[in-house]
Amino acid sequence: MAPRPRLLDRVNAARAERAAKGLLRTRRLIEAREGMRVKLDGRELVNFCSNDYLGLSQHLDVVSALQESAAWQGVGSGASALVSGYQFEHASLERECAEWMGYERGLYFGSGYLANLAVMQSLLEPGDVCVQDKLNHACLLDGARLAFCELKRYPHLDIEAAMRQLLSEREGAAMLATDGVFSMDGDLAPLRDLALLARSQDALFYVDDAHGIGVLGPQGRGSTAVAGLTAKEVPLLVLPLGKAFGGQGAMLLGSDALIGHIAETARPYLYTTAPAPAMAAAMRASLKLLRNESWRRAKLASLVARFRRGAVRAGLPIQESYTPIQPLVLGDNERALAASRGMEALGFLVGAIRPPTVPDGQARLRITISTLHSEQDVDALVAALARVCAPAPVTA
Known part of the structure; x- marks a missing residue:
């Protein structure tokens, strides 16, 4: 009689497969937050991956x-x-x-x-x-x-x-x-x-x-x-x-x-x-x-429009979205992870979203904008994205 499969063996094999495909997920400990500023690994970052669209979680x-x-x-x-x-x-x-x-x-x-x-x-x-x-x-x-x-x-x-x-x-x-x-x-x-x-x-x-x-x-x-x-x-x-x-x-x-x-x-x-x-x-x-407080939605819409204008000028691969969710589809899992790490090095917390959350080949940075962001935050984000997500130069 063949031995029964062991669940722990299955778990280990599945994790190894996720690692090979760049699909491992880890929790990051937020040590403190104030508005859209968070402290992570001892550094202050501007958070652009929160769903707190109107800034009410800390009101x-x-x-x-x-x-x-x-x-x-x-x-x-x-x-x-x-x-x-x-x-x-x-x-x-x-x-x-x-x-x-x-x-x-x-x-x-x-x-x-x-x-x-x-x-x-x-x-x-x-x-x-x-x-x-x-x-x-x-x-x-x-x-x-x-x-x-x-x-x-x-x-x-x-x-x-x-x-x-x-x-x-x-x-x-x-x-x-x-x-x-x-x-x-x-x-x-x-x-x-x-x-x-x-x-x-x-x-x-x-x-x-x-x-x-x-x-x-x-x-x-x-x-x-x-x-x-x-x-x-x-x-x-x-x-x-x-x-x-x-x-x-x-x-x-x-x-x-x-x-x-x-x-x-x-x-x-x-x-x-x-x-x-x-x-x-x-x-x-x-x-x-x-x-x-309708001003919250008005400010949010203004920030979204400002981001989109800046992203278009910077040549970023933005989608047709006029909500606070602004995805930049990069395709490759490792590219999305590298972009997320690059943004963190520049002072921004932006999540890399990979399969199965999105379809294969559509890994992305999922940027979310909040009323608590400032115009300066948005402009700095666009500048950082332009550095991190710039297309690779074409070589002969």
Whole structure:
């Protein structure tokens, strides 16, 4: 009888393979941070790889709301939401987000990943189909896999391919799911066309607006607001709170019927401790700020435009993105890693993104811009990128 494979041998072989392909990942310890300045290995760097788009993670109102709530209510919620973990701050955040976005009801999760797993596990089953953009975030893909439905993926932004995939499966229920803003390319999904397609094919349309909410649209109501869509066209919408909100968790919005069903049946919601009430209080403070302080979005848009103008003048390989996500696709894994190291040597923290986060051959620097950056920060970044990412000279 052949010996059983050993898991440790498999782990070691897989790590060696990742090392050979330039795909090892390591955590970097941030020793301190103030605004967009971070201390790493004893050096101060300007951080251009944070998703804190509006600079709210360190805002005094947000920090004070968290501290005050924790002082009165403690840190943890103590139980799952359906036992005794659902508290005043949770309910208030759900109500305020639903009112802001024009939905009947909200449901607060500990993360966007959990929310996407919960939605699909609760609503879909074997025999159903979930049609998704190939560049959707991993948690949308994993949610469909958890539901054991058929997952069909269409080429990025290809409406006709999405229609063909919906038409190919007519036996079970259908969901059409997409990011609002794609996390690695920074471009927007064609939400109006997708909403029409979903309606014509009796598919539930579901949007994850992690990188659009707070940043785009009137009052920061995100990519669906930019597209002019309401709860009628987008029956389920998830708003992760770890980006522009500057905190943690995710708000799922929908009708009473849909949210009620998910709250009662979704395993990632039922069998986990409810988020800290203090974090919900902090996210209420963030919501107030991003609704009322439109100057943050105006400044952010101005910095993005300034970066793009400078990058074009410098001949940098930027993509068609007008959001705070500005990718520079370099192709080769080692080139992206070398560019990231070069930027660090010049005083900038910029992450190298490699497969499987992006497709093979599309390794890149993923630059993210925040309201906390200055015009001087952006100009210095462009100058450094021009030095580090300049194309190699052509030799005869």
